[in-house]
Amino acid sequence: MIRAPSTVAFVLLSAVVVGPALTVGQPSAPAPVTGEWLLIESVGEYQRAPVHTDPIEAEVIAGRWTPPQAGDTVLASDGRAHTWTAAQPADDGWLRHDALNGGYACWTIELDQPGTMILDAAGHSLVYVNGEIRAGDTYSTG
Numbered sequence: 001m002i003r004a005p006s007t008v009a010f011v012l013l014s015a016v017v018v019g020p021a022l023t024v025g026q027p028s029a030p031a032p033v034t035g036e037w038l039l040i041e042s043v044g045e046y047q048r049a050p051v052h053t054d055p056i057e058a059e060v061i062a063g064r065w066t067p068p069q070a071g072d073t074v075l076a077s078d079g080r081a082h083t084w085t086a087a088q089p090a091d092d093g094w095l096r097h098d099a100l101n102g103g104y105a106c107w108t109i110e111l112d113q114p115g116t117m118i119l120d121a122a123g124h125s126l127v128y129v130n131g132e133i134r135a136g137d138t139y140s141t142g
Helices: 055-062
Strands: 002-004 008-014 017-024 030-032 037-040 073-075 081-083 085-087 104-110 115-122 126-129 132-135
Touching: 055 073
Parallel strands: none
Antiparallel strands: 002 115, 008 104, 008 126, 017 030, 017 115, 037 085, 037 104, 073 081, 126 132
């Protein structure tokens, strides 16, 4: 469950497939996932190593991360520049993209009023909501 304390919530997901509904308010009234998502492919080194490198995660931890704009670039740990690109959910409501294999998805939600929300997603490592980390569903077990 995500408690949105303000009228704008920033959702940053890592390695995710997003489901066709984001439940707002009562669980019996799901709202479809709408709007533009921003995606970026993997920018870090994730194997076992003495030093974990992920420039997006480093910005979040340092408190300097801000929601990206389409076309913004991130310098990856290997020195290559990666670009945030816009994406839309498919007609069935699911967001699918090659960048989601180890990358990030960012979605800005504008709410009329604060409320409780449930994200229907699978295969993601974690979720940041307004900078607060939430555990993911890495093995897609629901």
